[in-house]
Amino acid sequence: MKIPKIYKISILILIIITLTGCNTNYKSLNDMSIISSLLIDKKDDKFITYIELYKEEKSENKSKKLSYYITGTGHNIEDAINNASSLISKELYLVHMNTVIFSKEIAQNNLEDVFNYLETKVQINSNYYILISDNIKELMDSKNEDNPILGEKISNLIKYSSNNGPMINYDYLEKLKNYVSNKKDIFLNKVEIENKNITIKNGYYFHNNNLVGTLNNDELKLLNLFSNFNNLYFTFKIDNKQYIIKINNCDINYKLNNEININLNIKGNIYYADKGLDLNNVDLIEKINSHTKYSLKRRIEELLNKLINNKSDIIGINNYIYKINGYQKLDMFKDKININIDVKTNKKGLIQSTLGGSK
Template structure:
């Protein structure tokens, strides 16, 4: 039998496979020819701002929505984004030049504003490297349905992007240049993510926020940030939502209460509390353990929170007494338990007042009592109304494992 035909077929097949493997990227775009958007800030704009908007997506005399947005984009300048230690001034790329270009545009929606942005820059814009989106408090209060719709449909937007709520004009965050980081957006991103590593903030990226807002038994929350002074950024608390709109904000210490209820680790918050006869002490939380018991009593869900935290004695403001006995440790633990229980109870009551179940208690009801859920909850707002009236009891205790060393 002649084997040459089979050899020819094998060589032909091999050539065909190699043709697919060795094919170049026909639609490639070099990174130097891309406008990489690192950060976006979205603020409200007055209706008069329509005069500043170019007619890119509509004709001049067409009837348009009265709502206007001002979008500030931070675009990376190729070759200037630093990869190592800086040798230049603050906010520079090492040679005194800014590593980012800040452009401000107007539009009736985020999509339209980004289309207007494309008219002002030469290279095609890409959101694949978008790291942070800052929205003003007013935008959050009006609702995020339209914003979320565009971002969820856009395949370039990563689910690990950060969505932040600002207590002031969001555009200011695109111009802040702290000494520790020459790219403002990357500083914002690093600040929030390092807070997670230190146990000072829960891991709640924009993807997690969308999941929470989609759940009928839970409401979403976002980091609430502020600018202190000229170049300092502060995580001020939580911005929590109800019905898709901003319902309220918390303080920074309430973040610790929220993480205690959820049992998030590692522990990183430190509490200053007064202890009778011992003065003031600082307790640093190292671990959190939480259990949520849900029961239906008299036709109403009852939440029983059991929280155990472990901590260490960080500092003692000397009041003439030293801490040297188990009785003193017991007194400190009792004082902390009383203070922390009041804090958690107060924060739960605050979210109930605003109809915002950021703890996800409704998901426990839906999972454990599906019949009750089907009879009483027909849309998300039904649970938000019910959440406002359910009893929540808190049982919190602490074990102080370390008291530190002190030379005598």
């Protein structure tokens, strides 16, 4: 059956028109306001949302990327965002959102509202971070010329410095998974202002999605160790002299007998050593290995005790036991946990010895 050319052309034109999705709701990029970060607070039983939007400032031949905030209040987060969006003549576009930050009060009482809202916005890219701030207003005012966009600054801070710091580089889907899991608890980083700079040093941990405590910088680094992040830096002191171990690899094995045995096989190298520590001395290297081992073990035990006291399993020990056995053979809150660490350090790189060391 031959179809005349005119019909073929009309079919093609019809397809081109309809495939663009140009219905009555057609929107161009200029009609959208791109969100960089979403900040949520609560006051007088009402949600307040501060939405950071991108704007472009053109001067002479240059254009600069900046941001500004719009604010809305409502009985729920959706309502507050809708009220905020009514202030601008454009549609809010969430796809490129970098961060969602909410206040400690929300974390204590309304965590469910936040995750409920984010789950309904599933079409958003999931590569954004969820954080807590004790002072949302202060955080909003921390923008300066060097960091004109809050969301981008925080996102980059997490992406590019998570190895050196305590930040857990997990995106929204990972957090959501811990939130819905009844075996593993959620942990969220805390974003703070220190000397007018944004820092992420501490974090909050939860039990059954209720906020139960805070973790400091060192504790968060240990948590990174359990999360299989590589290139972590730990500082130790031996004979009043400091050295830094860069952990390249950490294998974690669980052995479940009558007790929970967690074996950590750590491989790393001595990244820095104070003057006077002779890195060519085999005895000293062994001493450093042994000291690192006991020091790390003590720190991990302290962290575990803190978590056990608050009944929080952010490491996922109980989850692991359940998954491997099919039932809760052992419970980290009831049974004894033994930490066994094996540390192997080598000396790599261009430094043969430290100043004042071997000669």
